[in-house]
Amino acid sequence: MAISLRLSDEETLLIKKYATLHNLTMSELFRQAVMEKIEDEYDLRCYEKAVEDYRADSTTYTLEEVEAELGLK
Numbered sequence: 001m002a003i004s005l006r007l008s009d010e011e012t013l014l015i016k017k018y019a020t021l022h023n024l025t026m027s028e029l030f031r032q033a034v035m036e037k038i039e040d041e042y043d044l045r046c047y048e049k050a051v052e053d054y055r056a057d058s059t060t061y062t063l064e065e066v067e068a069e070l071g072l073k
Contacts, residue, residue: 005030 007015019029067073 015026015029019026022029024032061069064073
């Protein structure tokens with residue numbers, strides 16, 4: 001699939017130089033940047049959910065307790 005993107009001449013030059021510096025095509029650079037943005041947002045949402053869950057129940061277990069519960073010790 002082809003995607004069109006409008007950039008100023010200055011933006012285009014900067015992006016091309018950055019891609020060249022990192023030995024990437026512009027397509028690779030944009031693909032990586034978008035995927036990283038999506039992953040960062042997903043990670044943030046997972047973190048926020050984990051904090052919410054912890055605040056609802058802050059029970060924690062030691063490694064020894066978990067091993068005993070799972071019959072590993």
